[in-house]
Amino acid sequence: MFNPFNLLDKLIKWYSEKVSRKAKIITAIAFLSFLIGVGLVGYKINDYFEHDPAACMFCHVHDDANKAWAKSKHNVVNCHECHHSTKKDQVVQLYRFAVLGQKKVEPRHGKIIVPWKLCVNCHWETNAKYPEARKINRSRYHAKHMFTEQVECAKCHGYKIHQFLPEERFCNTCHKDKQVHGTGMEKLPCLNCHTDRTKDLRPGRKKCLFCHGEEAVRKELIADGAIDVKFFQPSSATVKKAIKIKVPADAPMQFNCYECHKPHEAVRPDWGNCLNCHVNIPNVGKHGLHVKSMGMKCKECHKPHSWRVTNESAKKECVKCHEYREPRKFIGS
Template identity: 55%
Template sequence: MKKPQWVKEGLTLKGKIITVVLLLVVIIGGSVVAFKFYNFTQNNPKFCISCHLMQPAYNAWSKSKHKGINCHSCHHLSIPEQNRLLITFILHSPKTVPPLHGRIIVPWKFCYKCHWENNKKYPEAKKINNSRMHAKHYFMERIECSKCHGYILHEFLPGARFCLRCHKGKKVHGMKGFACLNCHTDRTVNLLPGRKKCLFCHGNEQIRKELIAGGTLDVQFFRPSKETIKKAPKIHVPAGAPMQFHCYECHKPHTKLMPGAGKCLSCHRDIILTGKHGLHVQTMGLACIYCHKPHSWKVTKKEAKSVCTTCHGYKDPLQFIK
């Protein structure tokens, strides 16, 4: 077979220039196409829905707090994992997303980049630097972020009773519909509600404003409704009242919300032997709070004239304890 004449003679200068230009066009064009394809697959969430399995995840993401964040900012796969998924998709054509089997899809280190460090790209991300709740659950207990956040597909704010996933048997009695963080708070070291957190519902507007100004995560995201606050009995604790301790010392929301007389006697064990207490409690069967009004507790002369006289004539309260 004879070679073409132009092969024997070689390319002219013009031909060489055209060849080089064509090669450059192919290389540059191919590079641009390759870059755009890579950028689309890595930085455009719409690439994810090219797989029909991801449509529910995409729909949930598009309505979530993370809708402005690229999928790959949180979801990172190694090259072997990407290839394995591709082969699985081609060979098996799965109809549903396989179960996690305990795998952590988004490790804490990716959450940390926005919610702990100052990320210029997402400056509005809520920070957990001062959150005792996160300090206990992650830094002390080593619980992954996704255990509480995102356990429902792309819903990052935990549900009202999400704590019950781990804290079994801690349902709240007498406060139906309450979120766990309506009571538990970032304000205290042990996360138990301090007195002021209880007074968010049971106190006045000034206390509510103070708690909201504090900006703890529990108040920001789990605030009782106006209807709940309105229905809650309002209490006043005088500054000079005895027993200035936390509400949960007497009230046990997870077992018995309202304390009975037995609760008083668990601390005041010898009170039956003092003055007329034995007569009133054991003989007459009066509950402690019949005479001692909750949260003020002292029976003053003024109160004795209204409380004690419902059963007998007025007597000085000091005579009662002698």
């Protein structure tokens, strides 16, 4: 019966007794060189598939992704620094291409192929290899969505392959009920209004005044460099079209615009809503006569954003209905 161990024993005995010392040295050097050569070739092959973007293009199965990557901000980043796969996955992919003839990558099926833990390597801490990567460690947008809501980065950045800057109305993919109603605001990018400057991401007064205010406000916000203004700055046409308002420094009700304006709900404020806060006003002075009996709207006397009825404004507005009377007498007898 054939015994491989006997054969091996004979081979070793022959090599030790019959082969000269010089031949043994040459054989050992040749064998060692062979091992080194195999190791180098293996290393080069592994390095190619692990670190060379050309390896991803070898199979020709995702040309669209390659083209988008080449045009993106990440075109200096190696594919494998973001896309990690196991050796098993790589073998399966190679088998599908070489044996099964698969020419296209399967759809993502909603999978997150780049987890947030990889993104923060460059966009949270400073990465010596990519020092120019924009940091998000002071961004309230990312604090809310990434840490509080645990939304994966790729849900907003890269939901279209290798397109990392979100589209203008990308928020609606999740916030489907937050459509905008308004004269000219319907198609505005979400971040034309929502800002990284406030804790709740809602538009602060100055963000509204970027379009509706003076040039000084625009310069201030641009210099501040918040994400919303840096990447989603309202166009000059939008700014020009917006109705300009002035809010006197001594005007009452110095609060956020959205307390009255609800752009996700209505085109303009319903001035009857003033009574939601000013509940007792109909019982004060002659408000009952004007509001209840005559059906007048608050803004007919109280001009938006200045609000206070002064002697000067009364001489212009009140006389449209009756002779001039001092505003203070409106309250008292």
